[in-house]
Amino acid sequence: MAGGYVVGVLTETDNLNDLARGIAAGWGMKEADIPRLAQSLGQPQLQAQLAQGLQDFSDDNATDFFVIKATGTGAQTRYRAYTAIQIWPDSAFPVTRNVAGSAAAPNTLRIFSDFQCPYCKQLWDTALPEWERQPNVYRTAHYQFPLDFHKNAFSAAEASECAGAQGKFWPYADVLFDQFSSWTRLDPKDVSGRFSTYAKTAGLDTAAFKTCLGQRTFKASVEAQYKAGVALGVRGTPTVFLNGIKLMDYRSAEEQAVVQAITSATPSAASIIDARVKSLR
Known part of the structure; x- marks a missing residue:
């Protein structure tokens, strides 16, 4: 949290269902979409990427991003995932x-x-x-x-x-x-x-x-x-x-107030997010 607002969601788990649930929470996905996300995360090609560590934007708008890292193999596999808002320097x-x-x-x-x-x-x-x-x-x-x-x-x-x-x-x-x-x-x-x-x-x-x-x-x-x-x-x-965050509606005073709160907080949202991302690499 920064300035009283959630800026990222960290998930640590040993199963794909909980991994999907944590990512879905960060993305604001519907409950009904979680099983399909879990299935996608289990694909062999994606699993290979997760073992190396995967970071990407959640969509083409680049308003938020995710990092997923898998360690171990077989029944010993563990996942750490982090979804957060994108704050551009x-x-x-x-x-x-x-x-x-x-x-x-x-x-x-x-x-x-x-x-x-x-x-x-x-x-x-x-x-x-x-x-x-x-x-x-x-x-x-x-x-x-x-x-x-x-x-x-x-x-x-x-x-x-x-x-x-x-x-x-x-x-x-x-x-x-x-x-x-x-x-x-x-x-x-x-x-x-x-x-x-x-x-x-x-x-x-x-x-x-x-x-x-x-x-x-x-x-x-x-x-x-x-x-x-x-x-x-x-x-x-x-x-x-x-302050480096893309506004969904530049006319919204409420959205601007939230952005100002998290970017002016001590520590700032950017520093909190950066530290979390580094811990997953």
């Missing part, structure tokens, strides 16, 4: 200059966003202003995650990075979302001209902006941010991490 996130709020703020929000995503606009119009009003409480970082079915999203991401190079990411992003219904409908070949117009609105050096956009200066950076997001389990936008 700062080093797991790419470097970005697009950060707002005090460096001393106790909470860090990391937003993976797509400028052509209507749900990202909703976050920008509702939750973000609230976070920005508390710069000593929240430090907010933005990461590019342009979805491939949004025809102008990648170009918009590059444009915002060009604005960021001039220290104007946030005002430029404000313009992009404010003019959402205008540029998102354009043919991709026409969108760069519109982005240059927005650069003037946001107070940028438009000549430098046009050069940056025309040379695709930040293409590789946008691609790297997207790739990092995939590795972190980002599957859609917006995806928000608070």
Whole structure:
């Protein structure tokens, strides 16, 4: 436990049924699904992996993970399993200059966003202003995650990075979302001209902006941010991490309070989980 909340479930047993029950408790599985899980854990190929020690995420969203280690053979086999929430260290996130709020703020929000995503606009119009009003409480970082079915999203991401190079990411992003219904409908070949117009609105050096956009200066950076997001389990936008934990609902004050409690506890949830994982290796 950390901050009064359970952050991981440890199971130690000599039989597969109890192993499955312990893992199911950590995953919040239904009782009816436990026998099938026990059967899967008993497969010879998986048993061989457990003998070596197995660690993986519970699903593609990478919100929690498990570690299972088997020792002994035959009737002497014993299992130790640990399921826990995934808390990503700062080093797991790419470097970005697009950060707002005090460096001393106790909470860090990391937003993976797509400028052509209507749900990202909703976050920008509702939750973000609230976070920005508390710069000593929240430090907010933005990461590019342009979805491939949004025809102008990648170009918009590059444009915002060009604005960021001039220290104007946030005002430029404000313009992009404010003019959402205008540029998102354009043919991709026409969108760069519109982005240059927005650069003037946001107070940028438009000549430098046009050069940056025309040379695709930040293409590789946008691609790297997207790739990092995939590795972190980002599957859609917006995806928000608070203190290294992916939020299921960024609008939930209750969920945020729980995350803040476990990440600010002494010892922290991350240190407790790390120590437990090391003990299973």
